[in-house]
Each structure stands twice: as C-alpha cells, then as structure tokens.
Amino acid sequence: MAAGNWRVEIMPYMEQGNLYAQLQQYNPNLITNGQKSVDVYNSTPMRNLVLQGWKCPSSAQPDFQPAAWTTWWTNFSHQVPAYQGIMGAFPDPTGAPTYSASNYGGYWCNNGMLLWNQATRFSDCSDGTSNTIIVAEQSGKARNCGYASGDARNGYYSPWGGCTNGSVNGVASCGTGGCGDLWGMGLTCNAYAINNSTCPGGAGFSWGGNTILNSYHPGGINVLMTDGSVRFLSESTDFNVAQRAMSRNDGLSPTGLTN
Numbered sequence: 001m002a003a004g005n006w007r008v009e010i011m012p013y014m015e016q017g018n019l020y021a022q023l024q025q026y027n028p029n030l031i032t033n034g035q036k037s038v039d040v041y042n043s044t045p046m047r048n049l050v051l052q053g054w055k056c057p058s059s060a061q062p063d064f065q066p067a068a069w070t071t072w073w074t075n076f077s078h079q080v081p082a083y084q085g086i087m088g089a090f091p092d093p094t095g096a097p098t099y100s101a102s103n104y105g106g107y108w109c110n111n112g113m114l115l116w117n118q119a120t121r122f123s124d125c126s127d128g129t130s131n132t133i134i135v136a137e138q139s140g141k142a143r144n145c146g147y148a149s150g151d152a153r154n155g156y157y158s159p160w161g162g163c164t165n166g167s168v169n170g171v172a173s174c175g176t177g178g179c180g181d182l183w184g185m186g187l188t189c190n191a192y193a194i195n196n197s198t199c200p201g202g203a204g205f206s207w208g209g210n211t212i213l214n215s216y217h218p219g220g221i222n223v224l225m226t227d228g229s230v231r232f233l234s235e236s237t238d239f240n241v242a243q244r245a246m247s248r249n250d251g252l253s254p255t256g257l258t259n
Helices: 017-023 038-042 239-246
Strands: 083-089 133-137 187-190 220-225 230-234
Touching: 083 239, 133 239, 187 239
Parallel strands: 083 187
Antiparallel strands: 083 133, 133 220, 220 230
C-alpha cells in the first residue's frame, strides 16, 4: 500500500477512489519522505493534477509550488492544497510540553487531531468534536514570508506525502529538546494569529511546523471542525480562544466561532 498523508487517506471519501487505487501501485517513497528525486513528481498520478476540492475559489495563489522553491526541486508539478491539517497549538493551552523542531526553529506539537507519524481517534478528542478544529484554511499571502514573496504555504515537498524525520535511520525520536531534521507536509502547529501580515520565526519557510493560517477572505478563514461542520474563524478572535479550538484535550471550551 502506498503511503501518504491524511489527504491521501481521505481520497475515497472525496470521490477520488480511483486515484487512491492508482496510488497503491507506487512505492511509498515516491509520494512521501521528502524524496529529492524526479520520481516524486514524474512517476505518480499526482503530477500536474489539480483537485478542485483542494482549491479555494477566492485564492490568488498558484496551484503548484512556485518556482522560487527551487532549493530542492527542479520541476514543480504537485498541487499545493488550500487547507492544512491541524496538529495542535503552541503554546499548549494547558502549559504542557510541546515537541520542537530544533534544526529550523518553530514548534511541532501533538495536542491536535492530525499528528505527524501518529494516529488519533474520536475518543482522544476529550474537548468534543464540535469544539475542536481539525483542518483550517491556508490560501493567502503575508509579507516577508517564504521563498516566494509572501508564499509560505506548506508544500515544499510533495503536499501529499507524510512527515519525514532525518534522525538516525529515519526514526522519529522527538522530545521537547528537538526533533532533528524534521520536514512537514500537510500539517501545521498553530503558533501565530491567523491572517498574520508577516511570518515570524518558525513560520517563514514552507516545510516548517508553524506555517501561517490565512486566506483572501475578508476578516478570517474557514475551518473544519472534527464533527464535520464548517465554521468561519474571525481574525478578531482572541488568540487564546483560537488556540483552545485547535487543541483536542485542554479541557477549555472555545467561544467565538461562527457557523
């Protein structure tokens, strides 16, 4: 079975069952693990494919990785989705320790619903599925951000791949002191206000753990709750409230989210 991140796993539920079946025929390394190889974009069905369900009609960002992200790639042919999985919030609303990716700064957390190299269940969402954000919009721009003038969306490697850890033998061994060479695809640990006008430390590179949640919508972003409902998160929402909504088990109910 070909590996991939959460976006690949839900393909059958987004009327992409045939595409999902095609991906099972490929070596997992072709769509995961940050392989710096032409195989990543030339040898899978994801090459030059735009899935409309992952586009925001209001976004002016390019469908594919911008040419400025050429540090690793020599060709750009994977769609950069407009929606990111939420692995939680930093700092943790309860003050609990949070994993950090020390190589590049920024933070990787495990208090949300979609985690790197880990799985969660509904029973893990003790705050309630209607109170916890599992996916949020990332389709906008910010100043001084990323390699491409304001574009620091998460998608430096294949946006369809899983998390890669460059620790010894590729084993993900992390603690509060750092994770080594950790590369993220498809997830963000929210550490900054939504629609932030700039990308602070830990958010200014598209492989990082704290890429900014933003949009071209006036006043906020769309978010998906764990119960499947869609809400609008206003940029005027208190930062602490937003952080509570992205943590699954802090015991603090968020208020201020609109249906």
